[in-house]
Amino acid sequence: MPFSPSRRALLAAFAGLATLPYARAARAQTPAQGKITVAGWSKPISEITNLLVEPDKGFFKEQGLELVYLPGAGGGDAIRNLLSGQADVAFTDPGSFFMALDKGEPLRAIYDIYPQNVFNVVSLKSKNITRPEDLRGKRIGVYSLSSGTRQNLLVLLHRAGLTESDVEIVVTGVLNFAPLIQGQVDALAATDTGLLVGRRRGLGEVNVIEVRDHLNISSDMFVVRESTYQQQQPLLRAFLKAYRDSAVWMMANPDEAATLAMKRAIDGTDRDMNAAVIQLRNAAAQAIPGPDGARRPLGAFDMAAWQQAANVYHQLGLIQRPIDVSRVLDMRLLPEAINE
Template sequence: MKQFLRMGAAALAVATLSALTACGGDEGTAASPAADGGKPAQGKITFAIASAVIGPKEEVATYAVAKDQGFYEEQNLEVETINTDGSVAAIQAVASGSADITAADAGSILAAVEKGVPVKAVGGLVQNWPWVMAVKPGSGIKSGADLKGKKIGVISLASGSAPYARAYVHEAGLDPEKDVELLPVGVGAQAAGAFNSGEVDALALYTQAYTTIELSGTGFEYLPNPDMFQGIRSITFAVRKDTLDQKRDELTRYLRAGYQGMLFASVNPEAATRIGYKVFPQILAGKSAEERVANDTKVLGAWMKTATPKSGEPETFADWGAISEQEWDKTAAYTIGAGQITKKPVMADVWEPGLLAGANTFDSAAVVAKAKAYAPK
């Protein structure tokens, strides 16, 4: 894939290094000493949510379920959240010390590292490429080449949908700076309005966002993704390097609770959706749970398909968070092509998988049983 014009530095700028304290190494520290009875020491983690929670996806599966079902309590963790406006802003929050961990776009993490921002990826989340291009049925647009002269709606110019749209049209032989126009349209009703009104000719969103819009009555025709997008990673957990040193044990426990939440949501997405309403009541948007639960369960199910293996049953899932060297290579190549970074990164500067062995030490059978036995209160 040829290099094309990079996104403006301002759009990709993460926190300036002068505002940051010096970071330490990433070899980790000894686990927190056990409290009474072998219970892990009390820990506190702040999680930066990368976007407004208007529907059930990673915030519900990893945070809400872990909070409601006692997975954080089992890990003796107090977990708080802050809201940010996209992956770049979420990484800024982690880099500045406002948060300990975030789930952000892998390309944004790679871009931050190249700029010298002291953050590292510590665990995967979305493992199947979620982005896809959609047009109106009967529009006559059948391929990327047909998008020449068209307007493409993206969530924002700082979101993962913008580099995806640029890479998509570039792969089709177009100049993403001259041949198409990217317009920020958000997600949900805002994106649907821009699409249905003709303000944009196409949308570049993730599959879960399309499911939400389709359930409101809008129809789409999806353009095929080129092979270049296969094997690219998307949403990934990231932390600041010195936080990794200082809170290695707490971060391991946080990931453990989050992956337990993922397993629970895989087994019983309706239960996870109802839990999401309790923790994030804004998802309901003034409606009752019974009015929304059927559609929202489908929405969460669509997201779970991007975040879990394509085959096998949830009970058999293992190695939560793992990202292979090949997947990182493909992700880096895509990120270079998308203009987010200029060269292949040194993986040791980007990726610290050392927390995952500990994060995967939980009783999967007990989580599965809990999910199957869930009864709304």
Template sequence: MRTKTIARLTAVGFVVAATALSACAPQESTGGGSGKRKFTVALARATLTPGQEIYEYAVPKQLGYFAEEDLNVGVVKADGSTAALQVLASRSADAAFASAPNIASAVDKGTPVKGYAGATVVWPYYIGVSSDSKIKRVEDLKGKTIGVISLASASYSDLVATLKSAGLTTKDVEIVPVGTGAPAATALKSGKVDAVDTYVDGFALMEDNGVKVRMLKRPKLMDELFSVTFATRDDELKDKKSRTALTGFTRAAYKGLIYSATHPEEALKMGCKEFPGAFEGCDDPSGKKFKDTLEVLKLDIAGAIPEGEKDPTKWGDWLDIPNDRWESVVTFAEDGEMTKKKIKVSDVWDNSLMKDIYNFDRKKVIEKR
């Protein structure tokens, strides 16, 4: 976790209405852009947040980037990475946002999917405890009850791998699903659980619900990991027309990310327009709630871009994830009991589209109004 981002967690509450995607997000029938080819992407969450659904869907849609690629893009909801990959495998989507270790797990089970483009550069999961907890180290979790988002979530695998690094196993603790946000905050505050393993945004949402949290130091391996990745089916990567569509969609999404990183306030306004009523503060862009939601959007964007360099023209091909980091993902998946057999990087990652995805003028995106 980046130091500055962690420091901001206690200063900013995670503000998001608990609005189901089925109620607010466009489905395949209401795609974005006026292109001829329909393209569907599965989101790995069932509720809207000020994150990728803004900067990699709402923004490129409203700036016309999907239309420029001749695509009519729609989204479908999925409750987590595993579910998103199932939607993808069932051919109900052309691409999916999914955690990299979950891609390895799916491949291990014989699902014909691969990551083809990066979407994040950091691993957002931590184990957190109440600020006044006597638990100081991972080793102190022995005999304790720990909450995870769900038993099928990346938070569970993060917990398993983190416990292993401290010489513990799942037999040394009790693990219960607590969801995210208010339910997780209630579980920790009431003492139902002694700790929670969730993503950074989840901790921010817990703080918004009145629970002060402190993150435990995690293994160094986690610093080499990354989370959300663009995934598709193996057959899509072998089909010329599908490769063109995947390239166009992802190029438009990357443009949306760059625009949002350099114009975050405008990006949030586009998100408010695309998803009416989904985010607090949209009715008053000069108010505190809007500013709080904007800070959360910035927090999410920070996990998808290089740290310390504000100029996107100097980022290089930052989301063309190198093989050594994928090796760390494969190791993590094995340590986290997500895979049973040895997975090779080539089984889970195909970056053959990346050169064409990055074929656009970043300065024009930054200067677009």
């Protein structure tokens, strides 16, 4: 059934487009373009439901693509799988991206997945950890040593005049709050969805240090090798179009997404939990308005914010060389407005 005008307007607003012909029957068939492998930072979990429902919704198939998702354990893992040739696109975090660039890797970011910073550091109230300075001498859990949780923890430590040697970092795994609840760590570097899961699993009263209060930078983006960017632009355009359509679908249909996550996500057995996680990810995907208040299209980079973040990483010594983000962030492949 075609969408009503109000639904079309909603979808167009999400995508930053004038119109978006979203009725599936109206989509033109796209010639086959090939297989595309996405190296993820996680296993197939509910917060990436819009990717996982490809067998059900066929967003990538309609662009002539066969989508393959390669699980990982952190944004650094996604970058390594990209650089090794196992994947065409990395779903990774800014810290892992900056550090790879600092090592001279020829990479380019082509889509800002979550413009909002979703990272935090969580501790039980009894630990009295309320500021980054309070982390000195503490045992702190991270999802993995190559994850955005560790990169953002390093930012907080440097903001407080601390280094990694001032704390003990412990790998706890993704979305695992058991070590915190059981007292095995004093604090846990996590994400908004991780905190949500932890609270649903009996975390209790906690203090939360939000990284965005210290450095508000995007949480994840799509990154490709420079050679892929130069040689496979039609493939990448089709990929970004399909991904944007999948993101818009999840924003407009969170209930359906929560139901499908029960079938497709390894952590999706609780539909109410799925719905809450999807709501957080839909919010994080919203593009931050420009200086004039105008909504940016989904996937667009806030270049000023990204440059500030790169400068901070350099100033704090997390990377050794300054990065000019205008040379490594590219919006030329983003989906454009489509006329009916």
